[in-house]
Amino acid sequence: MIKVAINGYGTIGKRVADAVAAQPDMEVVGVSKTRPSGEAYIANERGYPLYIADIEKKPVFEQAGIAVAGDVEEMLKKCDIVVDATPGGVGKANKAIYELFNVKAIWQGGEKHEVAGISFNSSCNYEDAYGADFVRVVSCNTTGLCRIIHLADEAYGVKSVFSTMVRRGSDPGGIKKGPVDAIVLNPVTIPSHHGPDVNTVLPTIDIVTTAMIVPTTFMHMHVIRMELAREASRDGVLDLIRKHPRIGIVKGASGITSTAELRELASDMNRPRGDLWESCVYEDSVSVGTNNELYLFQAIHQEADVVVENVDAIRAMMKAADTAEESIKMTNEALGFSA
Ligand code: NAD
Structure with a gap:
């Protein structure tokens, strides 16, 4: 099973988490938030271990009735690959920590191409991401x-x-x-x-x-x-x-x-x-x-189309499917859709 962490459990991150959890070859080992919110309650409810960017805020989460598993560094120790879905422009600052913890990372379209050096779309250039350490899924x-x-x-x-x-x-x-x-x-x-x-x-x-x-x-x-x-x-x-x-x-x-x-x-x-x-x-x-x-x-649909691309990017980077066709089929079937 590919161990996936999602740093930034917002509009895109929460969807990627659910899509990853639905895959037969992947599991969600953690998601992260910066402050208590409705989404943080749902992460607890879904059983996704919830990590926070600033561990000093742990009491604030706990007072709100939200269980915290640790800080983002703890989360990175548990994963093979992290999907960074923090707000546009925030993600690039996380590159150093991903390198430090030796995890592969995927950024979103709000970051510049240069953060990863490979911009990705499953149908177009799956092979470019095959085995790569850093990839950006375009907007x-x-x-x-x-x-x-x-x-x-x-x-x-x-x-x-x-x-x-x-x-x-x-x-x-x-x-x-x-x-x-x-x-x-x-x-x-x-x-x-x-x-x-x-x-x-x-x-x-x-x-x-x-x-x-x-x-x-x-x-x-x-x-x-x-x-x-x-x-x-x-x-x-x-x-x-x-x-x-x-x-x-x-x-x-x-x-x-x-x-x-x-x-x-x-x-x-x-x-x-x-x-x-x-x-x-x-x-x-x-x-x-x-x-x-x-x-x-x-x-x-701005909130949804990139979600399936993130799942394929994970498979390409982890060499878990040799071709785009194979990965796309697995992703789509796990979500129960055919276009
Ligand atoms: P969002 O604001 O809905 O969610 C971002 C999440 O990151 C929030 O849950 C926030 O708590 C968390 N966060 C903020 N700072 C953090 C930090 N330092 N460490 C960890 N978590 C932190 O943002 P979004 O709309 O999901 O966008 C995420 C990325 O996806 C951006 O690059 C954006 O450009 C891209 N994107 C967004 C859309 C869209 O329509 N919303 C579509 C495609 C791509």
């Missing part, structure tokens, strides 16, 4: 872009990509972020950082991205245009997407034309926390122009 938006661009590139060759991301203002539990009533160009400059981030996984793709933030909490929406090198048909593209293990098709017949209806669907499917691990491509949006330009809309 939710970059994950969504990488999946579909790589798929199109392998089949048709991608000459260029232009994409606009309409991003959620806050995660559902967030009470300090916005906007409440605005469309915010974020950034106002073009291109946005997302294109260069795609290039950390797919270095040869010519891509320009723009981004804005809107008052919603569930999912990002991508508008994508790809110029293809070889002749493509709408049916051919849809067939490819259907075969991808992490891209789902939102059927036209379902009548779903929004993110709100996808949230309802995910709840009706009894997905844990309403999570959609797969990218959601709207069938009716998929179009191929006369010069082989591919157009589509895809919705990306």
